[in-house]
Amino acid sequence: MYCPFCSHIEDKVIDSRLSKEGDVIRRRRECFNCKQRFTTYERVGEIxxxxxxxxxxxxxxxxxxxxxxxxxxxxxxxxxxxxxxxxxxxxxxxxxxxxxxxxxxxxxxxxxxxxxxxxxxxxxxxxxxxxxxxxxxxxxxxxxxxxxxxxxxxxxxxxxxxxxxxxx
Ligand SMILES: [Zn+2]
Structure with missing residues (x-):
């Protein structure tokens, strides 16, 4: 996952939440390089x-x-x-x-x-x-x-x- 701020490839997940419907995971990530935080959404069935x-x-x-x-x-x-x-x-x-x-x-x-x-x-x-x-x-x-x-x-x-x- 590329950091949207500095394009660094490594980050750590600091929080993961499943949607109420149970089909989407929302992840809060922190870039290892610039320490900026961003959110990604992933569909459970695909992962x-x-x-x-x-x-x-x-x-x-x-x-x-x-x-x-x-x-x-x-x-x-x-x-x-x-x-x-x-x-x-x-x-x-x-x-x-x-x-x-x-x-x-x-x-x-x-x-x-x-x-x-x-x-x-x-x-x-x-x-x-x-x-x-x-x-x-x-x-x-x-x-x-x-x-x-x-x-x-x-x-x-x-x-x-x-x-x-x-x-x-
Ligand atoms: Zn970054």
């Missing part, structure tokens, strides 16, 4: 794939949902709203880059967990506990154990595992 839920139903990609989930997970953690905005922006970008018209919701969940894991381990465990719907405490504990340095390393050593180009 984001539909999300296939576990039960097979489709729903629109919902940025709010992801943002609120992450915000809840990061409550009282040293993670700023600014950082969350950036991370959610990254997730959106990844999802767009998959280039499919439909993607399973677990791909988004996986991406969210990857991002949280890098961001804050407490927030990650909180989110994971809800996301994975742990059936018992030992499952939860093994998740906490898996945050030990060794397993983080083994995760990083195996980045080649992907589904449609998305790292697992």
């Amino acid at each position: 984001f794939p539909m999300v296939i839920k576990k039960d097979g139903r489709r729903e629109r990609f919902n940025r709010e949902k992801i943002f609120n989930g992450m915000k809840r997970a990061c409550e009282k953690r040293p993670v700023s709203i600014d950082v969350l905005e950036t991370v959610v922006g990254d997730i959106e970008k990844k999802i767009q880059e998959i280039g499919e018209s439909e993607i399973p919701s677990h791909i988004i969940g996986k991406e969210l967990m990857n991002q949280l894991q890098k961001l804050d381990h407490v927030a990650y465990v909180r989110f994971a506990s809800v996301y994975k719907e742990f059936k018992d405490i030992s499952e939860f504990m093994s998740e906490i154990k898996s945050l030990a340095p060794q397993s983080v390393v083994s995760y990083e050593q195996n980045p080649s595992k992907t589904i449609d180009g998305v790292p697992l």
Whole structure:
């Protein structure tokens, strides 16, 4: 997106809002170069794939949902709203880059967990506990154990595992 003021190509999204009808996203952007702010409008159907839920139903990609989930997970953690905005922006970008018209919701969940894991381990465990719907405490504990340095390393050593180009 070229800045309308200085034609610089890089900007950051500082706010995104879905229209009441749910078909247009209004984005407030700030140019990295001149710091001027401008607004862009994007049609949802053209940008984001539909999300296939576990039960097979489709729903629109919902940025709010992801943002609120992450915000809840990061409550009282040293993670700023600014950082969350950036991370959610990254997730959106990844999802767009998959280039499919439909993607399973677990791909988004996986991406969210990857991002949280890098961001804050407490927030990650909180989110994971809800996301994975742990059936018992030992499952939860093994998740906490898996945050030990060794397993983080083994995760990083195996980045080649992907589904449609998305790292697992
Ligand atoms: Zn500019």
